[in-house]
Amino acid sequence: MKILVCISNVPDTTSKINFSDNDTKFDTNGVQFVINPYDEFALTRAMWFKEKQGASVTVINVGGANCEPTIRKALAIGADDAIRVNIEPTDGYFVAKQIAEIAKNGGYDLVLAGKESIDYNGGMVPGMTAALLNFNFVNACIGIDVNNDKATVTREIDGGKEVVEVNLPLVIAGQKGIVEESDLRIPNMRGIMMARKKPLQVVEAVEFNATTSTSKYEKLAPKSACKLVDANNVGELVELLHNEAKVI
Numbered sequence: 001m002k003i004l005v006c007i008s009n010v011p012d013t014t015s016k017i018n019f020s021d022n023d024t025k026f027d028t029n030g031v032q033f034v035i036n037p038y039d040e041f042a043l044t045r046a047m048w049f050k051e052k053q054g055a056s057v058t059v060i061n062v063g064g065a066n067c068e069p070t071i072r073k074a075l076a077i078g079a080d081d082a083i084r085v086n087i088e089p090t091d092g093y094f095v096a097k098q099i100a101e102i103a104k105n106g107g108y109d110l111v112l113a114g115k116e117s118i119d120y121n122g123g124m125v126p127g128m129t130a131a132l133l134n135f136n137f138v139n140a141c142i143g144i145d146v147n148n149d150k151a152t153v154t155r156e157i158d159g160g161k162e163v164v165e166v167n168l169p170l171v172i173a174g175q176k177g178i179v180e181e182s183d184l185r186i187p188n189m190r191g192i193m194m195a196r197k198k199p200l201q202v203v204e205a206v207e208f209n210a211t212t213s214t215s216k217y218e219k220l221a222p223k224s225a226c227k228l229v230d231a232n233n234v235g236e237l238v239e240l241l242h243n244e245a246k247v248i
Helices: 037-053 065-077 092-106 125-133 189-195 234-243
Strands: 002-006 009-011 018-020 025-027 033-035 056-063 081-086 110-114 136-147 150-157 160-167 170-174 200-203
Touching: 002 037, 002 092, 002 125, 009 065, 033 037, 033 065, 037 056, 037 065, 037 110, 037 136, 037 170, 056 065, 056 092, 065 081, 065 189, 065 200, 081 092, 092 125, 110 125, 125 136, 125 170, 136 160, 150 170
Parallel strands: 002 056, 002 110, 056 081, 081 200, 110 170, 136 170
Antiparallel strands: 009 033, 018 025, 136 150, 150 160
């Protein structure tokens, strides 16, 4: 089984976010980048298939050379090789187009990705990739097993879980549950040294006219000061909740 795992290069959640050029560009100065956590869940599940069923695992990233440390981490975790599409992504459809082109030409049976990236939270890429490839697609996946050309997939739905059986080739949008946080792997020294020798192929993007552009970024308004109300003054509390907070 050939598995392609989609890896996004995203800011660490502890990084301070700023914008430049009149708030039209994301300022990367001083920002620590990591593997998108949802993608890391998917990668860890791919490693299970590699170890238990002999699958080959390739990771793919759409981005510039600055993404290579993140890709190398994925290789250190255990992926066999990597592909970087050498272009800065513009939107979800653009990224899906690039991934689909690689997947189509690579003969992959299973494409694993996180359900969304934690920077833009668009949640578009896995579904669009499946549509472009004409592959089956399961969103919000919290469990997957593969037997020959069929997969048994558990996905999260409102109020419960749904188990479906679906044929390969297949695109999965995973989340926590496909593996647990305790299953995530920290690269050891041996993995880091081996990752330096593993193939990282850089390919140019397919021609594509972007259909969207960023006009402006805007930070959330800072939280207002906390108002303290005397425990015995219920009337004031009710008034504030009704007139200011507007929650009752």
